[in-house]
Amino acid sequence: MSRLLRSEILKMRSTRTNLTLLVSMLLLVVVIVLVHGLTIHDVELASRSEQRSLLAVGAVGVIFAALVGIMSVTSEYRHGTIRPTFVFSPRRERVVCAKLFASLLVGTAFGVLAEGVAFGLGSGVLAARGAHLALGTGDALVLLFGTIGAAALWAAVGAGVGALVRSQVGAILGVVVWVFVLENILFGLLPGAGRFAPGPAGQAMTGEEAAHLLPPLAGVAVLAAEAAALGALGVLAELRRDVG
Amino acid sequence: MADHAISVQGLTKRFGRSTAVEDLSFTLATGTITGFLGPNGAGKTTTLRMLLGLAEPTAGTPLVFGRRYRDLEDPAHRVGAVLEATDFHPGRSGRDHVRTFAAATGIAATRVDEVLGLVDLAGAARRRVKTYSLGMRQRLGLAVALLGEPELLILDEPANGLDPEGVRWLRDFLRGFAAGGRTVLVSSHVLAEVAQTVDQVVIIDRGRLVTFAPLAALTSGVTGAVRVRSPEADRLLAALAAAGIEASTRLPGELLVRDAPSARIGEIAAAAGIVLHELVTEASSLEEVFLELTGREPS
Numbered sequence: 001m002s003r004l005l006r007s008e009i010l011k012m013r014s015t016r017t018n019l020t021l022l023v024s025m026l027l028l029v030v031v032i033v034l035v036h037g038l039t040i041h042d043v044e045l046a047s048r049s050e051q052r053s054l055l056a057v058g059a060v061g062v063i064f065a066a067l068v069g070i071m072s073v074t075s076e077y078r079h080g081t082i083r084p085t086f087v088f089s090p091r092r093e094r095v096v097c098a099k100l101f102a103s104l105l106v107g108t109a110f111g112v113l114a115e116g117v118a119f120g121l122g123s124g125v126l127a128a129r130g131a132h133l134a135l136g137t138g139d140a141l142v143l144l145f146g147t148i149g150a151a152a153l154w155a156a157v158g159a160g161v162g163a164l165v166r167s168q169v170g171a172i173l174g175v176v177v178w179v180f181v182l183e184n185i186l187f188g189l190l191p192g193a194g195r196f197a198p199g200p201a202g203q204a205m206t207g208e209e210a211a212h213l214l215p216p217l218a219g220v221a222v223l224a225a226e227a228a229a230l231g232a233l234g235v236l237a238e239l240r241r242d243v244g
Numbered sequence: 245m246a247d248h249a250i251s252v253q254g255l256t257k258r259f260g261r262s263t264a265v266e267d268l269s270f271t272l273a274t275g276t277i278t279g280f281l282g283p284n285g286a287g288k289t290t291t292l293r294m295l296l297g298l299a300e301p302t303a304g305t306p307l308v309f310g311r312r313y314r315d316l317e318d319p320a321h322r323v324g325a326v327l328e329a330t331d332f333h334p335g336r337s338g339r340d341h342v343r344t345f346a347a348a349t350g351i352a353a354t355r356v357d358e359v360l361g362l363v364d365l366a367g368a369a370r371r372r373v374k375t376y377s378l379g380m381r382q383r384l385g386l387a388v389a390l391l392g393e394p395e396l397l398i399l400d401e402p403a404n405g406l407d408p409e410g411v412r413w414l415r416d417f418l419r420g421f422a423a424g425g426r427t428v429l430v431s432s433h434v435l436a437e438v439a440q441t442v443d444q445v446v447i448i449d450r451g452r453l454v455t456f457a458p459l460a461a462l463t464s465g466v467t468g469a470v471r472v473r474s475p476e477a478d479r480l481l482a483a484l485a486a487a488g489i490e491a492s493t494r495l496p497g498e499l500l501v502r503d504a505p506s507a508r509i510g511e512i513a514a515a516a517g518i519v520l521h522e523l524v525t526e527a528s529s530l531e532e533v534f535l536e537l538t539g540r541e542p543s
Contacts, residue, residue: 003347003348003349003350004348006347006348007344007345007347007348010340010343010344010347011333011336011344014336014337014340014341014343014344015333015335015336016335017335075333079330079331079332079333079334080328080330080331080332081331081332081333081341083298083327083328083331084325084326084327084331084345084385084388085345085348086296086297086298087296087297087298087319087323087325087327088319088320088345088348088349089320089348089349090296090297090313090314090316090319091314242293242298242299242300243293243298243299244293244299
């Protein structure tokens with residue numbers, strides 16, 4: 001298992017795709033933090049919720065982590081490397097598990113970097129504008145670890161979806177439409193059910209104080225369970241289907 | 245069972261209503277080099293994918309060293325395979341591509357460089373695969389297949405897209421590989437590509453077995469045509485027709501006779517006083533044998 005994990009990590013490191021994603025993510029974080037941080041009105045600078053939303057910009061890392069997870073599987077189908085991969089390791093369930101864990105690890109790294117940069121740069125901007133940090137240590141820790149955890153789990157969700165769908169375009173499109181459209185509609189119409197969806201569960205993990213969201217730890221439990229369920233479905237799908 | 249590298253019994257694969265492989269059976273002893281032949285679309289690739297556990301048979305169980313592929317203890321050290329020459333991430337270097345497979349099975353990095361050298365890719369190993377020619381990609385696939393020093397090598401159309409030099413390289417390589425008593429199954433839609441390498445052939449068409457025979461038996465049993473050159477070809481044509489022998493004009497002054505031995509043609513010509521410049525029995529080319537067996541028209 002550790003061999004397969006090493007192999008999967010090597011696959012993720014040895015093309016420029018994930019590096020490009022990482023650099024794009026960090027640029028996006030920096031731009032959003034700067035634009036947001038420099039345009040807050042002076043009167044709102046001390047507001048706790050305003051500061052929190054600035055420091056939480058690292059959440060954009062979650063969608064990048066999901067992309068890394070999706071592509072850990074779909075890239076192999078797209079380029080055909082899945083064939084030699086399964087010839088070398090015909091126990092497909094082990095390969096899919098290795099991809100889930102590798103995604104979890106790389107997703108964690110993406111989360112650390114995205115939220116680390118957002119928090120560090122955001123605090124710097126606030127300090128430069130003379131504002132005191134209104135966020136307590138506990139809230140800050142929930143924000144930091146929650147965002148990192150959400151990125152890690154969403155990367156695993158991505159790997160599970162990738163194993164289910166196989167098609168790169170299909171999986172990415174599916175996740176984007178789900179996260180940015182369907183989930184929002186669900187959460188808007190039926191918040192009682194919608195808060196259990198993976199997106200809102202991830203938001204809950206970061207301690208976001210929007211109405212109807214679950215408490216942070218419940219968010220962790222829900223998103224982790226969903227990632228595990230999708231991973232299990234992905235394993236079953238790989239075991240049942242032929243590789244063309 | 246132990247001395248069978250591959251054993252296929254009643255193998256069938258259906259995709260919806262179409263049948264790709266139907267009731268296919270053959271057994272390959274270890275140490276043999278077998279050509280797996282058939283026109284494009286005959287079911288070769290589907291058969292190989294079932295052998296390697298990538299596709300599930302509708303009926304029958306293909307066995308590799310007496311077991312289903314996925315039940316092999318350590319498949320990477322027993323079987324090497326190349327299914328497509330295109331199975332690479334274009335942005336990954338050749339060396340990193342091989343390394344991912346070495347890592348998956350705990351094969352040392354020194355072996356990675358060794359197999360890259362073996363397929364003449366040491367110099368290009370750190371370049372990204374997108375810069376490789378088709379021949380280089382074929383060899384990179386081979387490097388991965390050789391990583392675990394397998395006893396059985398399965399190659400699907402390895403000569404596709406190779407230039408004559410590449411084909412020669414492949415032939416020499418396969419001979420060397422099999423010289424150590426190891427087993428090779430190599431598919432092709434062109435018999436001539438593998439004829440100089442294999443000892444036996446499995447020929448399939450439309451998913452069914454056509455022939456499973458030693459290569460020598462395949463070529464010796466087929467009668468050739470007789471080529472006749474004469475300044476009076478038209479008269480000879482008429483004389484043969486009068487004797488009930490069909491002939492066709494291939495070039496001006498040249499006939500091709502299919503269903504008569506050369507002696508009989510000579511006698512007829514002599515009786516009619518026709519001058520012959522040439523009377524040759526042509527060994528039927530391998531491709532003709534192949535086309536004859538699969539019942540396809542030469543294109």
